[in-house]
Each structure stands twice: as C-alpha cells, then as structure tokens.
Amino acid sequence: MTQKIYIIMNKPSFTVCSAVSDSHKTIYSLLPKEMQKFVQGAKRGERLHTVGRLDADTEGLIILTNDGFFSNEIAGPLSSVEKTYQVTLKNKVEKEVQEEYKKLAKNGIILPAEKKAPKQLTKPFELEFLNENECLITIKEGKFHQVKRTFLALENEVLYLKRIRIGKLFLPEDLSTGEFKISFVKPKI
Numbered sequence: 669m670t671q672k673i674y675i676i677m678n679k680p681s682f683t684v685c686s687a688v689s690d691s692h693k694t695i696y697s698l699l700p701k702e703m704q705k706f707v708q709g710a711k712r713g714e715r716l717h718t719v720g721r722l723d724a725d726t727e728g729l730i731i732l733t734n735d736g737f738f739s740n741e742i743a744g745p746l747s748s749v750e751k752t753y754q755v756t757l758k759n760k761v762e763k764e765v766q767e768e769y770k771k772l773a774k775n776g777i778i779l780p781a782e783k784k785a786p787k788q789l790t791k792p793f794e795l796e797f798l799n800e801n802e803c804l805i806t807i808k809e810g811k812f813h814q815v816k817r818t819f820l821a822l823e824n825e826v827l828y829l830k831r832i833r834i835g836k837l838f839l840p841e842d843l844s845t846g847e848f849k850i851s852f853v854k855p856k857i
Contacts, residue, residue: 670713673706674855675699675732677848678839685721685730692724695732698846706734719743719834720751720810728753728831729839735854742834742857748791748808749835749857753815756828760800769822770795777821785812793818804832 677695679685684692687707696707696716706716719731720743733739742749761769776790794806805815816826832839835857843849 670711670734671852672735672738672854673716673733674735674738674851674853675716675848676837676840676843676851676855677730677732678843678845679722679727679730680845681725681727684724685718695730698848699732703850710734722831723813723816723829726829726831727845728829729834729837730831731834731837731855732848738854743810750806750808750833751810751831751835752804752806752833754828754830754832755803755805755815755819755826757801757803757819758825758827759823761797761803761824762800766795766797766803772822777818779811779814779817780820782813782817785817790814790818806833 677698679695682692683695685695687694687696695718699707706714714734716732716734717739719733719739722728722730741747773793773795776792779785779788779790781787788811790811791808793808796804798804805818807814815829819826837855837857840849
C-alpha cells in the first residue's frame with residue numbers, strides 16, 4: 669500500500685496547478701527535489717495532484733496529495749465543502765449595496781458566460797465585507813472562475829484573490845507565500 673502524502677501550500681500568484689507549463693512556473697516546481705518523483709512518472713496512486721485548482725493569478729491555500737478518495741471528498745462534483753476567499757475589488761461598494769450583494773448571495777446568482785463556461789446559476793454563498801473594497805466570499809462549489817464571475821455579475825472586478833480556507837482547514841498564518849508543509853496524516857476537512 670502506498671503511503672498517503674498531504675501537502676498544504678500557500679500558492680504564490682503566477683504559478684499554475686499543472687505539472688507542466690510553458691507560460692508559468694508550476695506549484696510542483698516549489699517542492700524539494702526528493703518530492704519530484706511523485707509528480708511525473710509516478711505510478712497511479714502515488715502521483716501528487718492538486719485538490720481542486722487555483723487560477724494562475726490567485727494565491728493561497730492549495731492541497732496536494734496522492735489520495736484520490738480525499739480529493740474527491742473535497743473537490744468532487746457532489747462535494748459541498750466550503751471554500752473561503754479573501755477578495756479585493758476594483759470599485760468601492762457602499763454599505764447599502766453591500767446589503768444588496770448579501771441578499772443576492774442567499775439565492776445564488778447567474779454567472780456570465782466565459783470561455784469554457786456557459787451562463788450558470790451558483791448555489792447560495794456568503795459574503796462578509798471587511799471594508800468598501802475588501803470582502804470574504806464563501807462558496808460550496810467550484811465553477812470555472814466562479815469568484816471572479818460572481819463579481820462581474822455584480823458589476824465589479826476582482827483585483828486580488830486569495831483562498832484562505834477549505835472546510836475546517838485554514839491557511840496557516842506562519843506559512844509564507846510559496847511555502848508548504850508536508851504531512852502523512854489526512855487533514856480534517
């Protein structure tokens with residue numbers, strides 16, 4: 669039986685969650701050389717993969733593992749594990765409009781079509797404003813560019829996006845951008 673590996677990483681911006689890329693550095697390249705054998709060429713069940721993805725320009729909490737069952741629990745199509753993102757918006761959102769955004773969030777909103785994704789309705793989600801330009805958004809699904817498309821539907825634009833939580837697992841405060849922690853114990857999600 670293969671040893672299960674769980675890596676919690678603070679993904680930096682402008683890295684991709686693929687094993688190979690022509691345009692950006694990959695998150696796997698941040699791992700030590702002795703871990704590279706688990707990236708490419710590893711047997712099924714040994715190969716590291718990301719649990720879900722983050723866009724190249726998004727930073728924050730990402731999990732890498734060789735545990736497919738664990739991945740499916742968190743990011744599979746039937747999963748409803750909450751994911752929280754810290755967002756900086758281009759346009760200020762006044763208090764009254766913040767309340768309107770929150771009401772819309774309770775029913776889900778229709779995301780505009782984009783590249784690979786059609787126009788689609790989200791599940792209900794939560795918004796917590798920290799100030800006029802920053803908020804926390806908590807979603808229970810992972811549609812293509814969901815957070816960015818959510819704010820486009822609300823006639824705003826995301827300038828900065830960072831995932832800070834997956835289920836009960838928070839991005840450790842002592843984990844700097846690009847750093848990671850390796851464990852052989854499955855995180856509690």
